Amino acid sequence: MSAAVSAFNELRLDGVGRRFGGVDALTDLDLTIRAGEFIALLGPSGCGKSTALNCIAGLLPLTAGSIWQDEKRIDTVAPEKRGFGMVFQNYALFPHMSVRRNIAFGLQMQRLSRPEVSRRTDEAIRLVQLEEHVGKLPGQLSGGQQQRVAIARAVVLEPALVLMDEPLSNLDAKLRLEMRTEIRRLHQSLGLTTVYVTHDQEEALSLADRLVVLRSGRVQQIGTPEELHARPENWHVADFMGYRNLLTLTATEVSGGRVAVEGAGMQLVGTACGDGVREGQVIVALRPDDVEIVDATPSGNAIRARVELVEYQGKERAVEARTGAGQVIHVRTPRRVAPGDDVTLTIDPSRVLVYPSTDDVGELAVPTLDRVAS
Amino acid sequence: MTSGGVATGRLAVRHRLAERGIDRQLWLLLPALAFIGVLFLYPFLYGLGLSFQPAEGGFLASYxxxxxxxxxxxxxxxxxxxxxxxxxxxxxxxxxxxxxxxxxxxxxxxxxxxxxxxxxxxxxxxxxxxxxxxxxxxxxxxxxxxxxxxxxxxxxxxxxxxxxxxxxxxxxxxxxxxxxxxxxxxxxxxxxxxxxxxxxxxxxxxxxxxxxxxxxxxxxxxxxxxxxxxxxxxxxxxxxxxxxxxxxxxxxxxxxxxxxxxxxxxxxxxxxxxxxxxxxxxxxxxxxxxxxxxxxxxx
Known part of the structure; x- marks a missing residue:
């Protein structure tokens, strides 16, 4: 299969918004998708990511903004005329058609010649390795096979843009990993441009060239996986990117990028993220992988805690430790520790991310902490 | 030994019935069956019989x-x-x-x-x-x-x-x-x-x-x-x-x-x-x- 016929240079979303009966599901989404990119829309359920996808597909009319394919405005174009492929969360395979007819459907709609339809359908079936199942109805296939049909049906048209709405969420863990690799492989080998919606940060980080993190219908951050992984823009993004320790502490001294924070029986030196960090209440985000268990008392940040829970996770252990003041700290460590052990934790000041405790919406937001009084 | 055999025999029958979906819940069908029998089947068959019993002529005379x-x-x-x-x-x-x-x-x-x-x-x-x-x-x-x-x-x-x-x-x-x-x-x-x-x-x-x-x-x-x-x-x-x-x-x-x-x-x-x-x-x-x-x- 060759690269998309009606390929574009860039697809531009300009202030795209969608309201449902007075409630904003998506507000002011600005995003430029370049040809060949893999974009992941990431966020918790109800954050507007599926709404955004449906708006791009044309299945939902916009209530604000516009969408441009190069110089052509497309948000008023009907979905069947946009030429975008879509893979649905429940696959949406036509239950009364065989695998073959499902995949050929789009080609038939384009009124291509019979041999052409047949040739390209065969090619797509080979691509997703479903040769043995062409005559079966979708109901006779396993989840992974249905997923393959859905992908083949979308890419057989060589669409300018492929939209995927949580395509892996109905699969079991093993199959999910396999299909994830498959999707990335197809994206690269076919030279597709893909917009992928997911609530799984690991999936998004491993697949995408760029991520768009959404929360309550608003963009929180757009960046490469590395940028989001290392420097989340606010504590919501940090929360979503696997910074499991979100501590509400007090900043005592802010000088340049350095911030001294204390509270919950800890005194730490961290790095200010954003311009809004002032003395007073702040939120400190620590990634469990960045926290280390050490033998000797370190010269820098030190936290004393007692191990409460240990989960074996193969190479590493996920440890839940509690400080003297009752603050729970999540740690990932290769060390062998057992519940009841007293440990000293340390973390590099550059990995102690300090965020203002108010977010951009303006409300005073305090993360829900698992600091249960013991 | 014999009583044990009887017990397993009874159990086996129950298992075989269960395999065919026969259990005591089937009694719940009784009211509906009675209803169909009394109010539909009987009048229908009665009418069918009546249609073959004309006042005069052979049994197909009405038709x-x-x-x-x-x-x-x-x-x-x-x-x-x-x-x-x-x-x-x-x-x-x-x-x-x-x-x-x-x-x-x-x-x-x-x-x-x-x-x-x-x-x-x-x-x-x-x-x-x-x-x-x-x-x-x-x-x-x-x-x-x-x-x-x-x-x-x-x-x-x-x-x-x-x-x-x-x-x-x-x-x-x-x-x-x-x-x-x-x-x-x-x-x-x-x-x-x-x-x-x-x-x-x-x-x-x-x-x-x-x-x-x-x-x-x-x-x-x-x-x-x-x-x-x-x-x-x-x-x-x-x-x-x-x-x-x-x-x-x-x-x-x-x-x-x-x-x-x-x-x-x-x-x-x-x-x-x-x-x-x-x-x-x-x-x-x-x-x-x-x-x-x-x-x-x-x-």
Missing amino acids: QAFFTDPYQVGTVWNTLRLALPAALINVLAAVPIAHRMRGRFRGKRVLTTLLVVPITLGTVLTAQGLLNYLGPTGWFNRILLSTGLVDDPVRLTNNYWGVLFSLVITGFPFAFLLILAYLSGIDPTLERAAATLGADWRQRFRRITLPLLAPGLATTFCLTFVLAFSVFPSAILVGNPAGETRVISIAAYQAAYERFDFSLASAIAMVMAAVELGVIALVLLWRSTLYKGSTGGKG
Whole structure:
């Protein structure tokens, strides 16, 4: 299969918004998708990511903004005329058609010649390795096979843009990993441009060239996986990117990028993220992988805690430790520790991310902490 | 040893029964079976027997009397001529309306209620309404006359059209409710998927919705056909019961209660059942060629 016929240079979303009966599901989404990119829309359920996808597909009319394919405005174009492929969360395979007819459907709609339809359908079936199942109805296939049909049906048209709405969420863990690799492989080998919606940060980080993190219908951050992984823009993004320790502490001294924070029986030196960090209440985000268990008392940040829970996770252990003041700290460590052990934790000041405790919406937001009084 | 053997034997029987789905819950079917037996099966078989016991002649004399009298045989045609178009119109009219009324929107409940109200009216009230509205001096004709579109009132009651209108009005709510249920059983993302694959609304309906809905349409057609086929009051009230709307139920009624020939009446009822079953069998035969599996929706 060759690269998309009606390929574009860039697809531009300009202030795209969608309201449902007075409630904003998506507000002011600005995003430029370049040809060949893999974009992941990431966020918790109800954050507007599926709404955004449906708006791009044309299945939902916009209530604000516009969408441009190069110089052509497309948000008023009907979905069947946009030429975008879509893979649905429940696959949406036509239950009364065989695998073959499902995949050929789009080609038939384009009124291509019979041999052409047949040739390209065969090619797509080979691509997703479903040769043995062409005559079966979708109901006779396993989840992974249905997923393959859905992908083949979308890419057989060589669409300018492929939209995927949580395509892996109905699969079991093993199959999910396999299909994830498959999707990335197809994206690269076919030279597709893909917009992928997911609530799984690991999936998004491993697949995408760029991520768009959404929360309550608003963009929180757009960046490469590395940028989001290392420097989340606010504590919501940090929360979503696997910074499991979100501590509400007090900043005592802010000088340049350095911030001294204390509270919950800890005194730490961290790095200010954003311009809004002032003395007073702040939120400190620590990634469990960045926290280390050490033998000797370190010269820098030190936290004393007692191990409460240990989960074996193969190479590493996920440890839940509690400080003297009752603050729970999540740690990932290769060390062998057992519940009841007293440990000293340390973390590099550059990995102690300090965020203002108010977010951009303006409300005073305090993360829900698992600091249960013991 | 022996008692143990008996116990395992009893257990084995229970397991074998369980394998075939036979357990004590089956007793719950008893009231329904009794009901069917007493109120349907017995009267039906009694009527069947009666139809073969004419007052004079051989045991087929009642059927002979019916089939050799063109006036009587004609009632079969009269009834089919009303019931088939009425069922077809009901199904065809219900599809687009039900299709439009899938999903949630403001005022859906009010609209559904309005569409279903004719069920509650009953045939007599519908007939009266039709006579008042479509009759020679009804509003409809008065408007036509006063605007000069016609010189003489259009005859729409006390003939074929009156009965057909009545059948459509009373049968539509059933067709609508059934088709709405079938349609909401079809996953709406299927049509969306078809749209992203380049199908316009006509292709989406013809290639996706219609094939998935067709078995439901067949069932709906059968049910509304049966309702229309047993038409009796409206054939008399808004029809021409001596002529073109002398339907088969009128023939049966006259045989039973005007000529007191219960055997002939029973024979006519049996012919009626046979014709109905014939039409239903044809429709179901067609239905059996269709895809009837999951339609992906909540239904």
